[in-house]
Amino acid sequence: MAAPAKLTEYIDQNADKFIDRLAKAVAIPSVSGDASYRQHVFDMATYLKAELESLGVKVTLVELGKQMLDGQEIQLPPAILGEIGNDKNKKTVGLYAHYDVQPALITDGWDTDPFKLCVDKETGRLIGRGSSDDKGPLLGWINVLEAHVKQGIELPVNLKICFEGMEESGSEGLDELIQREAGPGKFFDGVDCFCISDNYWLNTRTPCLTYGLRGICYYKLTITGPGRDLHSGVFGRMVHEPMTDLIQVMSKLVTPQGDILVPGINDLVAPLTDEERKRYESLDYSIDDVDASAGASIAVASDISTVLMNRMRYPSLSLHGIEGAFYAPGAKTVIPAKVSGKFSIRLVPDMLPVDVDRLVIDYVQKCFAQLNSKNKVEVENLHGGKPWMADPTHWNYVAASKATEAVYGRKPDLTREGGSIPVTLTFAEALGVNVLLLPMGRGDDGAHSTNEKLDRSNYIQGTKLLGTYLWEVSKCA
Amino acid sequence: MAAPAKLTEYIDQNADKFIDRLAKAVAIPSVSGDASYRQHVFDMATYLKAELESLGVKVTLVELGKQMLDGQEIQLPPAILGEIGNDKNKKTVGLYAHYDVQPALITDGWDTDPFKLCVDKETGRLIGRGSSDDKGPLLGWINVLEAHVKQGIELPVNLKICFEGMEESGSEGLDELIQREAGPGKFFDGVDCFCISDNYWLNTRTPCLTYGLRGICYYKLTITGPGRDLHSGVFGRMVHEPMTDLIQVMSKLVTPQGDILVPGINDLVAPLTDEERKRYESLDYSIDDVDASAGASIAVASDISTVLMNRMRYPSLSLHGIEGAFYAPGAKTVIPAKVSGKFSIRLVPDMLPVDVDRLVIDYVQKCFAQLNSKNKVEVENLHGGKPWMADPTHWNYVAASKATEAVYGRKPDLTREGGSIPVTLTFAEALGVNVLLLPMGRGDDGAHSTNEKLDRSNYIQGTKLLGTYLWEVSKCA
Numbered sequence: 046m047a048a049p050a051k052l053t054e055y056i057d058q059n060a061d062k063f064i065d066r067l068a069k070a071v072a073i074p075s076v077s078g079d080a081s082y083r084q085h086v087f088d089m090a091t092y093l094k095a096e097l098e099s100l101g102v103k104v105t106l107v108e109l110g111k112q113m114l115d116g117q118e119i120q121l122p123p124a125i126l127g128e129i130g131n132d133k134n135k136k137t138v139g140l141y142a143h144y145d146v147q148p149a150l151i152t153d154g155w156d157t158d159p160f161k162l163c164v165d166k167e168t169g170r171l172i173g174r175g176s177s178d179d180k181g182p183l184l185g186w187i188n189v190l191e192a193h194v195k196q197g198i199e200l201p202v203n204l205k206i207c208f209e210g211m212e213e214s215g216s217e218g219l220d221e222l223i224q225r226e227a228g229p230g231k232f233f234d235g236v237d238c239f240c241i242s243d244n245y246w247l248n249t250r251t252p253c254l255t256y257g258l259r260g261i262c263y264y265k266l267t268i269t270g271p272g273r274d275l276h277s278g279v280f281g282r283m284v285h286e287p288m289t290d291l292i293q294v295m296s297k298l299v300t301p302q303g304d305i306l307v308p309g310i311n312d313l314v315a316p317l318t319d320e321e322r323k324r325y326e327s328l329d330y331s332i333d334d335v336d337a338s339a340g341a342s343i344a345v346a347s348d349i350s351t352v353l354m355n356r357m358r359y360p361s362l363s364l365h366g367i368e369g370a371f372y373a374p375g376a377k378t379v380i381p382a383k384v385s386g387k388f389s390i391r392l393v394p395d396m397l398p399v400d401v402d403r404l405v406i407d408y409v410q411k412c413f414a415q416l417n418s419k420n421k422v423e424v425e426n427l428h429g430g431k432p433w434m435a436d437p438t439h440w441n442y443v444a445a446s447k448a449t450e451a452v453y454g455r456k457p458d459l460t461r462e463g464g465s466i467p468v469t470l471t472f473a474e475a476l477g478v479n480v481l482l483l484p485m486g487r488g489d490d491g492a493h494s495t496n497e498k499l500d501r502s503n504y505i506q507g508t509k510l511l512g513t514y515l516w517e518v519s520k521c522a
Numbered sequence: 523m524a525a526p527a528k529l530t531e532y533i534d535q536n537a538d539k540f541i542d543r544l545a546k547a548v549a550i551p552s553v554s555g556d557a558s559y560r561q562h563v564f565d566m567a568t569y570l571k572a573e574l575e576s577l578g579v580k581v582t583l584v585e586l587g588k589q590m591l592d593g594q595e596i597q598l599p600p601a602i603l604g605e606i607g608n609d610k611n612k613k614t615v616g617l618y619a620h621y622d623v624q625p626a627l628i629t630d631g632w633d634t635d636p637f638k639l640c641v642d643k644e645t646g647r648l649i650g651r652g653s654s655d656d657k658g659p660l661l662g663w664i665n666v667l668e669a670h671v672k673q674g675i676e677l678p679v680n681l682k683i684c685f686e687g688m689e690e691s692g693s694e695g696l697d698e699l700i701q702r703e704a705g706p707g708k709f710f711d712g713v714d715c716f717c718i719s720d721n722y723w724l725n726t727r728t729p730c731l732t733y734g735l736r737g738i739c740y741y742k743l744t745i746t747g748p749g750r751d752l753h754s755g756v757f758g759r760m761v762h763e764p765m766t767d768l769i770q771v772m773s774k775l776v777t778p779q780g781d782i783l784v785p786g787i788n789d790l791v792a793p794l795t796d797e798e799r800k801r802y803e804s805l806d807y808s809i810d811d812v813d814a815s816a817g818a819s820i821a822v823a824s825d826i827s828t829v830l831m832n833r834m835r836y837p838s839l840s841l842h843g844i845e846g847a848f849y850a851p852g853a854k855t856v857i858p859a860k861v862s863g864k865f866s867i868r869l870v871p872d873m874l875p876v877d878v879d880r881l882v883i884d885y886v887q888k889c890f891a892q893l894n895s896k897n898k899v900e901v902e903n904l905h906g907g908k909p910w911m912a913d914p915t916h917w918n919y920v921a922a923s924k925a926t927e928a929v930y931g932r933k934p935d936l937t938r939e940g941g942s943i944p945v946t947l948t949f950a951e952a953l954g955v956n957v958l959l960l961p962m963g964r965g966d967d968g969a970h971s972t973n974e975k976l977d978r979s980n981y982i983q984g985t986k987l988l989g990t991y992l993w994e995v996s997k998c999a
Contacts (some may be wrong), residue, residue: 078850078852078853078854079850079851079852084871107947114851114852115851115852116851123991133731145861147854147855147856148850148852148854153751154751154859154860199972214525214852214853215853245756253903259685259755261855263757263855264855265853270816270818270820271816271817271818271820272816272818273631273817273968273970273971273972273973274630274631274968274970274972275816275968275970275971276941276968276969277838277840277842277866277970278736278738278868278939278940278941278942279722279815279833279939279940279941279965279969280815280816280833280940281780281833281838281839281840281868281940282780282822282832282833282836282837282838282839282868282940283780283812283816283821283822283829283832283833283940284812284816284818284820284821284822285778285779285820285822286778286780286840286841287805288781288840288841288842288843289776289777289778289840289841290778292769292772292773292841293773293778295769295773296769296770296772296773300766301762301763301764301766301767301770301893301895302762302894303758303759303760303763303766303892308739335760335761338756338757339747339748339749339752339757340748340749340750340859341747341749341758341896342896343747343748343749343761343762343895343896343897344760344761344896345760345761345762354762355759355760356756356757356758356759358762359759360759361754361758361759361955362758362759363754363758363763363765363855363857364763364765364769364847365754365847365853365854365855365856365857365858366763366765366847366848366849366854366856366858367843367844367847367849368848368849368850368851370841370842370843370844370849371842371845371864372555372843372844372845372847372849373555373625373845374556374557374591374592374593374845375555375591375592375625375691375904376691376692376740376742376842376864376904376905377554377555377624377625377842377843377864377970378624378738378740378840378842378866378867378942378970379624379842379971380840380841380842380968381842381843382631382817382971382972383631387848387853387854389754389853389855391754391755391758391759416778417774417778417779418778418820419818419819419821420820420940427853428853462755462756463755463757463758463759463760464753464755464756465755465855488756491750491751491752491753492753492756493751493752493753493854493855493856494750494751494752494753494856494859495750495751495859496750498949504956516556
């Protein structure tokens with residue numbers, strides 16, 4: 046059952062209106078990882094609730110309790126639970142997207158204000174924080190609902206919507222909510238399959254469906270010593286300096302080629318089979334694609350299968366930065382008293398966060414002990430999530446594949462992703478249903494980066510894809 | 523010739539007024555290392571000009587040209603040249619202090635607003651950025667002038683004042699000014715000796731005179747690769763990550779014990795003699811003092827002479843921080859595209875910046891090449907200054923020693939300092955006169971650090987010391 050032509054016509058005719066909707070959402074800087082932005086995250090939830098309700102969705106903002114952030118106890122943003130349709134003869138599709146975003150400052154290197162959507166008519170790019178991750182995809186569902194309402198077409202499925210505001214900060218509180226609402230008679234009862242729109246095509250030309258995600262363990266490694274910051278002239282070479290110790294320990298975590306140096310980590314990774322290797326060789330992706338999306342020729346290998354496997358089926362360790370040290374332009378001659386290195390490990394089957402934590406914490410403490418420093422070390426896991434894999438032959442995937450063919454005229458690539466959306470696994474395990482990742486944006490969108498964008502065509506065709514997917518699901522076995 | 527009793531009486535009676543003067547100066551955030559604060563540095567110069575003129579000083583604000591800072595070309599703060607007295611029968615004393623300060627944000631860990639002087643009645647501490655480095659000492663001279671004017675006492679010497687606004691950022695433009703004004707008939711012509719008030723006692727109890735300073739070379743080591751920041755999920759282990767490379771190179775610069783790993787650096791250091799070692803053993807300083815001033819038991823050795831020599835007569839290398847990486851609280855999963863490590867080396871005789879630059883740049887490039895990374899490296903020296911030593915038996919030091927005995931009732935320690943005031947060397951070399959460092963504050967003042975303070979007694983007794991020094995100089999051979 047293809048989607049009615051009236052739907053796709055409406056979407057084409059209202060493209061500019063949908064872009065205005067995205068601009069409104071981007072203008073709310075709903076950064077979940079910074080306490081000073083928390084009110085904006087709440088504002089975003091309120092805005093979405095009103096939009097959904099105006100389209101006939103029954104909405105509840107669910108309080109998720111409190112968290113400690115930046116030294117203060119603050120309220121978590123609510124989860125948005127929405128429900129439309131209750132027809133026993135229809136399938137019920139669960140939808141997930143998130144309405145929070147990564148931090149962004151124009152001084153990070155943005156060409157335009159990150160929280161003012163820049164519509165580049167020439168390139169068709171919609172530039173702004175959250176355009177692609179994940180406000181565009183989230184609004185895609187709202188656009189689909191609007192198209193049905195405005196064209197007077199009944200939805201082919203029932204929907205159970207779950208939009209969250211803490212995805213970029215470990216999805217605090219959401220797992221518990223999903224567990225709580227998973228039983229008989231609860232909110233998610235009756236969901237037949239789940240669709241998550243929060244990832245990207247592998248490249249810039251081939252739509253894909255994603256059946257695997259890496260997990261993550263995010264660490265904060267803190268070294269403390271002096272009672273306060275010290276003057277490097279007065280104290281340099283008199284005392285053990287926390288930055289020196291921290292840099293030593295951080296330098297022992299990963300090689301420039303990306304090999305993780307924490308003993309035992311690699312033993313946790315599921316072995317590679319020949320058949321699996323072939324799957325990576327068939328993907329539409331090249332070293333040129335890596336270079337284009339990274340903006341430079343910096344791939345760690347010349348063999349594309351190796352590079353893709355490094356992203357999809359091997360763990361990675363990235364050093365993100367240091368909190369507490371001098372970070373501004375210019376030259377400050379300080380010995381910082383307390384410095385925290387931030388790094389994360391992306392997990393793949395069969396790595397469990399609990400095992401990774403044990404190995405990392407032991408190793409960091411061992412490395413620090415070898416320094417013979419009188420400073421003190423502390424390592425903590427700020428957040429974590431297991432890796433996830435689904436069955437890509439399930440009818441949920443078949444429906445998405447047919448919808449892709451209908452909208453884009455080609456079969457999608459079947460991919461695994463390097464990023465983490467920990468809640469995917471929670472939906473799969475708690476609801477016991479197949480979960481599909483149906484991406485809207487392209488591989489070069491620059492999620493989490495400066496000048497994040499969503500192509501206009503991906504936003505509009507992507508909205509059609511989401512709508513068509515619902516119609517394809519409705520007729521699948 | 524002791525200072526007239528009326529002077530010290532006036533200083534005691536007007537202590538609170540002098541503290542108000544310090545509060546006013548601290549309230550102007552004259553941070554020289556950040557372009558967005560530049561107007562405040564100018565405001566500080568204007569304020570000081572008015573103060574000096576009201577006390578009879580003939581003042582010129584000398585423009586020093588422009589600089590590049592934070593990617594923009596901006597005007598340098600002016601040097602303040604002041605002149606009072608022109609009596610051929612009197613000695614002429616040159617005075618130097620600086621009116622700019624290090625950056626400070628309350629989020630760095632200050633207990634109070636760094637730019638609002640906190641007068642702690644209980645401890646006698648005057649807390650605020652610049653209280654000790656170097657607004658308190660600078661205002662000490664203004665207090666001394668006021669005491670003479672208000673008590674109707676003629677100054678015993680002529681003064682040539684040079685206050686600068688770029689000391690914390692490499693004294694840009696000042697060297698050229700001093701060279702320019704050093705000849706016959708120029709501003710500094712006729713100066714018999716120089717007094718700089720911009721350092722600290724070694725401990726918290728014994729006044730000192732300082733006859734040596736370390737120099738500095740401040741480096742920015744930049745690694746670039748990706749065209750923009752990348753998502754660590756999507757790109758982790760696919761590309762060479764600038765942070766990984768940077769941390770590797772930074773880890774090869776210095777050991778946790780403070781030994782510099784750059785080959786050839788240690789060969790530049792003047793050898794230690796037995797006699798010199800004895801001088802360090804006689805200083806009033808202990809490991810307990812190190813611990814107390816650092817706020818923790820983190821001295822790199824248990825032998826105090828070793829620790830003091832590490833500060834006074836050996837070079838040190840400190841890692842200050844990283845520009846461009848994630849530095850905020852929370853967990854951001856970014857691969858930064860461009861990261862710059864900041865580190866500095868403190869120089870001692872006979873190290874020359876040009877030699878140190880060559881060794882550091884060669885070594886950094888060699889270390890980077892060994893990483894086999896496709897990223898790019900760049901090293902630049904942001905600013906530098908040679909080390910300095912003076913003859914501590916000169917009459918300038920004898921006068922300061924007598925003044926110290928008159929005010930504090932004890933002989934001062936003769937010390938060398940770990941910090942850098944590059945202009946000291948310029949005054950010594952360009953004017954060919956003896957230069958004295960006459961500190962006002964204590965070793966635990968926390969210059970460049972959070973909660974910087976100046977003790978009330980040091981400010982008030984220190985003002986007396988500066989005044990008494992002028993009277994002692996006036997009668998010295």
